[in-house]
Amino acid sequence: MAVKSKEAKPEAAGGQSPHPAALRLHGVRKNYGHVVGVDGVDLTVDEGEFFTLLGPSGSGKTTLLRLIAGFERPDAGRIELGGRDVTSMPPHLRETNTVFQDYALFPHMTVGENIGYGLRVKGVPAAERRERVERAVRMVRLVGLDKRRPNQLSGGQRQRVALARAVVNEPEVLLLDEPLGALDLKLRQEMQLELKRIQKQVGITFIYVTHDQEEALTMSDRVAVMANGRIEQIGPPLELYERPATEFVAGFIGISNLLTRDGIKFVVRPEKLHILLEEDSPEPGMTVEPGVVEQVIYVGQSTRFNVRLDQGEPLVAVRQNTEAADEALQIGGRRIRLAWAPEHTYVLDQQQEPDAKPASVENTKEK
Amino acid sequence: MAVTDAGRLRKNRGAAPLQTLLWRWPWVRPALLLTPPLAWFVLVYLTSLVLLLITAFWTIDTFTTQIVQVWNLDNFRIILTEPAYRLIIGRTVGIAALVTVTDGLLAFPFAYYMAKVASRRTQTILFAAVLLPLWASYLARVYAWILILNHSGILNWSLQSIGLPPANIGYTNTAMWLVFSYIWLPFMIIPTYAALERVPDSLLEAAADLGARRWRAVLDIVVPLAIPGVVAGSIFTFSLTLGDYITPILVGGAGSTFIGNVVYIGAFEAL
Amino acid sequence: MAPQTSIGPGEGQLNLVLWDGYADKSWVDPFTATTGCKVNQKPAGSSDEMVSLMKDGGAGQWDMVSASGDADLRLIYGGDVKPMNTSLIPDFANFQTYFKAPGYNTINGIHYGISLQWGPNTLLYSTKKFPNAPTSWSTIYDPANKGLLTVPDNPIQIADAALYLSKTQPNLGIKDPYELTQKQFDASVALLKQQRPLIKKYWALATDEITLFQNGDVVAGAAWPFQTIQLKAAGAAVAETIPIEGATGWADTWMLATKATHPNCAYLWTKWVSTPKVQAMQALSFGETPVNTKACAEMEALSAGSCAQYHADAPGSYFNTIKFWTTPTATCDDGSNNCIPYAQWQAAWTTITA
Incomplete structure (x- = not known):
């Protein structure tokens, strides 16, 4: 049975810090044929951080998230989770869980079964499983709906199930791929606050992908703005807005x-x-x-x-x-x-590359 | 200009009563739509079935082959008590079930590969490979199997050329099982493929993300979601085998009689 | 109703239910050219199918049927065919005596049709497997040949078993294989049930049997001369024989539908196919024997030696060794009603081959 290990290997931590970064990327690169997906990204995300990858479609943010989850294999570079090198590990062995853009709920399972699936696969005893699922259901405020099927739920409710299904496994890092994209504005704003509350409550590192700059600024501890597979700037929301490092960042965040x-x-x-x-x-x-x-x-x-x-x-x-x-x-x-x-x-930074034009890359569909 | 306007006005006014009627009584439209096929169904299909059922209660003078219209239950008694009929029914249902299971087991991995693994190009090629045989005559494909399975056929030739004893499965129930499984396989693959294609890839990723290995994800997620397709395919393979009488004649041996063969022979007595 | 006494002008059309090959272009075309009767064919796959097609006197749709002996009585008693006037067929006088008024198509001197061709059901065998020709029908009941035998898929096959038993178990008292008492019938069916595991396949079409022999799936079986001729022509190592127990045989008759709409064309056709030339052509094309004794010379002209090969020159006594197909009825020869009718033959055949 493939049980994910909670313990980070001490040698992998490199002895630099008693608390290794939740996620570290070194020169991660991924191409699709001639199309650049992710072009040499270095990144460190601290434990418990709400970290957002922000960028237009085609900027490589979703690819980066999928590389972290293990759905894609990088062409080059290294991915560390909790100080452990997971670059060549399949997704089911990684200490991450994902909230998918389309939620990817299992249509033939009830809400409760969906949420409990990860625990069942890991062989968590039924009693404990029931208790943890119940807690997750309470946390996402879906009490009383756990016997329903996904198609009997509203969009917002499905979103909560997807969240609970990921969080209940207590991953080291939670990956969220535009989780609020399909919701209407009011519900989205509600869920933004809800996500923030849950993140505080469980203390899990969130890596959040969005193209919505307002959402990124509202929720994140830090934001990485991406364009053409590269990170343009990393910083807290205020810094990005007030002191954009490049013309792209300036143009993408707020009216420039x-x-x-x-x-x-x-x-x-x-x-x-x-x-x-x-x-x-x-x-x-x-x-x-x-x-x-x-x-x-x-x-x-x-x-x-x-x-x-x-x-x-x-x-x-x-x-x-x-x-x-x-x-x-x-x-x-x-x-x-x-x-x-x-x-x-x-x-603006005069050293910036001339090709980093705001929101000009719509040519490649993000995979 | 004035003429056109007047014409348009008249036209609108003329269409109004029917349009209004259709709009006010929404059931009128489906009723109009369904009446011809339903009438056909009741008159032709149901009536002929009922007539067939009624004749089951009559007997025929098999010497002159005239139907004798005397009510009795002889036909049913014979079917239920005559061991030969029980044997034939058992054989037909048994082989149909076996063919269905075989096709299910063969079709699932194939359809899975087509729907989830193969590239677009390979998918197209495989699709053509599945569908192309359906364009060839059923008889030609069954005859091809006779050439493979008979005593001096390709199978025995191949076995002997590698030093193995010949397998005499031509004209046996094994041959029928093989041929039926081959003939109906596309009817299992296509609905299974259609069901698998509708399973989003993200569900497999989600399962892997939640810690499931590939086989576990397929078992837990893909198989249950593909069941409607497999059921549809099973209905095809089972009922097609159940009603067939040509393959038993061509590749079956002594003791390969199907329900269809008895019906075929009986039809000449009872017509 | 008395049959017509003269043949009027042809109606331009003739609709036939027949065995495949019984109206070949080679003798249909000259017929149409001289009579103006256009021939439409409906080949049937079995005697049962013929009887079924001729239901209700052909229903005005069919004029004639080339029925075999096992179907004739069913058609006659079913009222589907009507008497024919033999005096309108000049060649009738030249027919082999046996076929002028055989029991399967002539009742109380009334001719329900004109005999056409006949053939024996022979024992066909592989000369490789049997270097010495088998002499008895026991070959097809011998467990040593398990899985290597084939017999026709036809209820009338019970008569073949009865014929064999009439010689091997004389105490059963079988005189006529088509008139069986319950005891005789049961013994015949039991023999066929024992034979069933030895059978590779019950053949439905003559071509099926040819394929079985060609591919070496079977080495012996009941057949018609047609199969033997075809196999030999294809170079297969086979031969046929009429075993010591004798053989059953079939004989076909052109019968006139009760509701025939083209009776003149029907008579013209019957006249035509009874002529020595056409009799010989059909015999050689299908592998059967003409009933017209004058056909022998025509056969020799077409294919030397064929007359003797097909027993077209056989003396009258020869026909006592062949038990021709007839529809079994409940009425026995002794006038009692103790015999097993055809309906039960059909039912029994289903249980044998199931």
Whole structure:
């Protein structure tokens, strides 16, 4: 019987740290013919971390997740889980569990049987199994539904079963492949909080794949932004948003206003821009540029202004509707000036590769 | 312009009553749709079956082959009490069951390979390989087996050329089992393949992810989900074997009579 | 109803139920050319099928049937065929005496059809397996030949067993193999049940038997001269014999459907196939013997030695050694009703071969 071992081998930990990283990737590479899936990724995820792989489709994030789970074999590189090299281990021997994008629930099993399957395969005694399944059912708030079949559940409920089925095995690392992608917005927001709560409760390392930047920022301890099979930047949400390292990251996370002045490329976030009418004067030290408001878009809690600078670039400015927005809606077509504080501009990494263009890679379907 | 508009108006108005009717009574549409096939079914199919059943209670004068319309249960008594008929029924059902099990065991791994392992290209080739024989005449394929299994056939020739004694399975029930299993195999493979194809790959990955080895995942996940297909295939192979009378004539030996052969012979008496 | 006394002009069509090969192009084409009767054929696979097709006097669909002796009485008593006027067939006078009024097609002097061709059921054997020709039908009941035998899949085969028993167990008192008392019938059926494990296959079509011999699956069996001729032509090492116990035989008759819609064409056809030339052609094409004694010379002309080979020149006494097929009825020769009718032959055959 293939029982996964909880103990990490001491020698594999390398004696560097009493708590080895939950996951470590060294130069992991995976190609599909001529198409690059994952192009030399190095990554370390700490124990108990909520770590997100964020990127557009085709960026390699799902491939990376499947490499970690063992569904794909890497062409090169090493994968360590809990300090143990698992690169050549089949999925059923790895200390990971996956929440699949389509949930992959077993349609011929009840909710309870689905959740208990992993334990049954590992030969956990029936009594213990029952108890752990019950606990998992409570945790995902599906009490009373454990005798149902997956096709008798709503999308959100299925998602919870998929989660419980993975978590009940207490893996070292839980892999989630766009688990909320199929849910509607409201349910998705609810589940985001729920996932976060469960992660805190069980203390398992989560590796979360999503293309939704808002979701990534909301839930993650750290985020790795991926493009073309590479990691563009790794950092906490705030750092990624406030200080994007590359043009791609800047473009992918939030609305990016990209400007080049005196040969220096930099980003100003829309909410940092001040709109000055004729009578207004800028605060001291601010950069001011004139332009025309081409469009005003009312989005409820805020208003968005699409401005064309006299120097040619389009910029987006956003203002919170703290007061009635009637007046703001009147400025469409008018000449204004945009002002920003120098500390709110972020100079982009000049060393970046020219091919890292935001969201331009739709050519390959992620496998 | 005015003319076209007027024409359109008239057209709409003309279609309205029927459209309204169909919309107000939703059952009208399926009723219209089902009436012709149902009438056909009741008149032709059921009536002929009932007539056939009624004649079962009559007897025939086998000398003149005229039906004598006297009610009696002789036919049923004979079928139930005559050991020869019990033997024939037992043989037919037994071989049909054996063929079904054989085809199930052969078809599953084959269909599994086709649906889950093979590349698109290989899949197409295998599909053609399964379906192509169905384009050849049933008789031609059964005759081919006679050439293989008879005394001086390919089987014995091959056995003897490697120094083994000849296997005289031509014109036996073993030969029938072999030929039936071969002839009906595609009817098991195709529904099994269809069922397996509908099992998402992610279910196998999920099972592996949860710690199941490949065989365990296949057993726990794929087999139960493929059962509807295997059942459909079994209905095909079982009923096709059950009703066949040509293969017993061609490859069967003495003591290979099937229900179908008795019906075939009896049909000339009773028609 | 008395049969017609003259043949009128042909109706242009003739619909025949027949054995495959009984209306070959070579003698149908000249017939159509001279009479204008277009011949439509419906080959049947067995006597039972013929009887079934001729139900209700041919129902206006069929004009004639080339019935074998085991079917004739069923057709006659079923009212499916009607008497024929032999005086309209000039060659009838040249028929072998036996076939002018054989019991299977002539009742109380009324001719229900015109005899056509006949053949014995012979013992066919492999000369490799039997360098010395077997002399007795015991060959096909001998356990030494287990799994190497074949006999026809036909209830009338019970008569072959009865013929064998009439010589080997005289105390059973079998005189006519088609008129069996219960005791005689049971003994014949028992012999066939003992034979059943020795049989490789019961053959349904003559070509099946040819295949069995050709491939070496069987070495002996009951056959017609047709199979022997075909096998020899294909170079197979086989021979046939009429064993000491004698043989059963079949004889075919052209019978006229009660509801025939083309009776003139039917008579023209019967006239035509009774002529020596056509009799000889059909005999050699199918491997059977003509009933017209004048056909002998035509056979010799087509294939030297064939007349004697087929016993077409046999003397009248020869026909006493061949027990021709007839439909068994409950009425025995002695007038009693103690004999086993054909229905029970069929039922028994199912239990033998099951």
